[in-house]
Amino acid sequence: MAVPGKKMPKHFSLSTIGSDEDMVLYCQPCDHDGPRLPAHGYCADCNEHLCETCFTLHKRHTLSRHHTLLDKNSMPQTMSSASVHPSQPDNLTKPCPKHMKKMIEFYCQNHEALLCCVCVTLEHTSTSCKVDYIPDISGQVINSKEHQDILKTMDTLTERCCKKYEDVKKITAKSNSSLTDVLADIKMFRKEINQRLDELEKQAEDAAKTIQQENNKNLKTVETTCNDVTKSMKISSDTIQHLNTTKQADKLFMELKLAEQMIKDYEKRVQQLTAYDIKEYNFKPNKTVSTLLEKERSLGTFTEKSLKQPSPPPAVDIKSRKTSHQGEICVHTSKDKVRCGISGMTLLTPDLLIITDSYNNAVKMVDTCSQSVTDQLLETGPWDVTSVTSTELAVTLHDKQNIQFISVSSNKLKKKQTLKVDGECFGISYCQGELVVSFVKPAKLQILDINGTVLTTVRGGNIFSMPVNVTTNTDSIYVSDWKMKKITRLNWQGEVISSYGGLTWPIGITLSDDGTIFVCDKKSNDIEEIAGDCSTGKVMLKNLNAPYAVCWCAETRQLFFSCNALPDKNNFLQVFKLS
Incomplete structure (x- = not known):
């Protein structure tokens, strides 16, 4: 695809054999990176000769569909100096982080993202995004209020x-x-x-x-x-x-x-x-x-008191969030034998989501940009998953009573070491070198180091009954217990601080970047937003199809969640944007 303002690479050449009648014209965009193909037409706006494929695509793309195109019989039969050396702003020299050989030239208004021509072609098409050429809009920023x-x-x-x-x-x-x-x-x-x-x-x-x-x-x-x-x-x-x-x-x-x-x-x-x-x-x-x-693993514990000025926990009713449905991602693959049952999910990067499909005994890697499953690893009884590093995961296998570590490399999932635990492990969350794991049989919570050494155990019929999911930050541990119909908040010494009740079937749980909690209430068909101190909460999304697992992306302000009610919805992840 030709892009206005593109500089001709130094290796571009015009083959001449004998007289002018023997001159062969080549496609200039393909001559940048691919094989040399004969010209099939010409774009008067871009001053470029195009092969048959580029000629067809040029008519379709949102940035070039209104350009003036000349067919093979009408196109110039010689190469002008302007065509060989088309102008491009000299300051468009910042490489694209995803496509290092391409320069950033465009800006997507929808995603607030800087893009190269490959990003525009693959991920930000005209059907979904409003894309501007930077030199066309950059003049307005000089001495602007934004500046x-x-x-x-x-x-x-x-x-x-x-x-x-x-x-x-x-x-x-x-x-x-x-x-x-x-x-x-x-x-x-x-x-x-x-x-x-x-x-x-x-x-x-x-x-x-x-x-x-x-x-x-x-x-x-x-x-x-x-x-x-x-x-x-x-x-x-x-x-x-x-x-x-x-x-x-x-x-x-x-x-x-x-x-x-x-x-x-x-x-x-x-x-x-x-x-x-x-x-x-x-x-x-x-x-x-x-x-x-x-x-016993220690002589005692350190009791601590924060020296910083405490900030009040976020109150969810201070302001109302705006929500908009961004679409859905199909996560059912040809390897699946039954409909999906997505019970856990975590983000490695804003573009890479890891999910556990308990119905198909699989751990799946989802590209949120292409909205597709890029790899799938079979494993018996996976329930929940947490990111340990940017390239390593930990998955609970409740049937085996194991925690399976998985590495992510070259867009592939690969099993690593396992940890044996003493019970049916379900929820899992990693924070500051420690794993927090919830167990159903027996009902308890354990804090372990990365080698599997149990540091703290919390149990008791008055605390937990069916603690299926857990999430953490540096201050607190939050556990959803669907039999006790509440969210329990603990400190890192395993002491219960507070709880939030009034739920019907709380299951999937995640934390936003401001410390508020999002929890799936499966039976009520809604997602509630709860203050970090569990003092108050309210329904944020309602009339859903039994929301089950949930994950928050702070960078994109998007909430991903699965459903577990209707067969036609189980195979999709729902995506909402919050503001």
């Missing part, structure tokens, strides 16, 4: 940054000072633990020594008794044998009777010795102490 306002805003922002740095510098010094006290408290706490363990060790040693002393005392009693019996038996036995040898009948008779009585007495004494129950001992550690040392 003045932007400079003023930049100055204000610069001042805010300087003030913010000084403020943070001061409170950082205060924070570091408090950490010095924390380190001293840790050492003191460790000393107290050591002292208590020493006391418990002394108690155990004393108990063992008492048993040893009792054993030795019993042994001494047995030894004395046995020695007495043995000695008396020996004397009596020798006497009886002597009297029998010397035939002293009278004395032998009396000695035998005395021996009978002595035997009865000694049998009783020996029988009493069997009452001593001597035992073998083993040490069994205290289960509570053992469990503490085995499972």
Whole structure:
């Protein structure tokens, strides 16, 4: 496609063979990047010769459809210097971030985006966008109000940054000072633990020594008794044998009777010795102490108090948002066996949306510009997904009780490592190096580090019943529980701060850039907007088809959500713009 004002590349040439009748004219746009094709026509406005394909496209494109076109018989048969070197503003030299070989030349009023000719052709067509050529509209910005306002805003922002740095510098010094006290408290706490363990060790040693002393005392009693019996038996036995040898009948008779009585007495004494129950001992550690040392991951937690001036949580009823339906994106693919069931979604970039299709056991990558699924990865039981980095995701697999990490590279999804968790994991959110995961069986919430170490567990029938989805920011954790019909807000120590009730079936949940919450109320067929402190809320979008999963894009001010009611709606993501 020829574009007005395009400079001819240096490698453009005009083939001449012999006389003027043998001159071959080539398509100038194709000669920029593609194969050399013979000219089929000519654009008088662009001063360019065009091949048959470019000639046809030139008549269709919104920027050139009104140009004057000459066919092959009417077009100039020579190349003018103006055609070889068409004019272009020398300052249009900023490369397009998406198409580095092309310069930015256009501006889309709808998307407020700077574009090159490829962007215009592929993503911002005349049917959906109002596109202007920059040199045609740029003159109005000289000394304009926009120019003045932007400079003023930049100055204000610069001042805010300087003030913010000084403020943070001061409170950082205060924070570091408090950490010095924390380190001293840790050492003191460790000393107290050591002292208590020493006391418990002394108690155990004393108990063992008492048993040893009792054993030795019993042994001494047995030894004395046995020695007495043995000695008396020996004397009596020798006497009886002597009297029998010397035939002293009278004395032998009396000695035998005395021996009978002595035997009865000694049998009783020996029988009493069997009452001593001597035992073998083993040490069994205290289960509570053992469990503490085995499972606890820290000596304690840091309690914190913000040093910055607290800002009031956003109140959703301060102003009403304007909403406009931007269309829908089909996410059903040829690989799918049934209709879609989109249960989770997250944005990697404004143009790249990752969704979990629990009905088709798939993780899908969606290009929001081309509005198409660009890759699909099969995985059993995916429910929710969160972005860990700009190229890595974490997906909950509730059937396997696993968290699957997935990398995104060259527009492809690839499985990486997995984490085993202790329950049916559903909702997941990543923030500042930690994963927050909600579980249905058993109903609980866990905060884990990126290696899977459990840092905090929150459970209890009065807190959670069916916590299916979760979202986070640096201040709070928000959990949607459809059985308890409310949104629960917790801090990062796992303590419940507040909650918002009155919902019928809250499920998908996301946070806007200003801290307000968007939650899908499936049964009420609406999406509610709730203040960050859960103090108030209102219906933002209504009469929907069982909204299920939701995701917010701050850059484009767009809200993406799925539906789970009608088969003809399940396969599409709905896109709304908020202002």
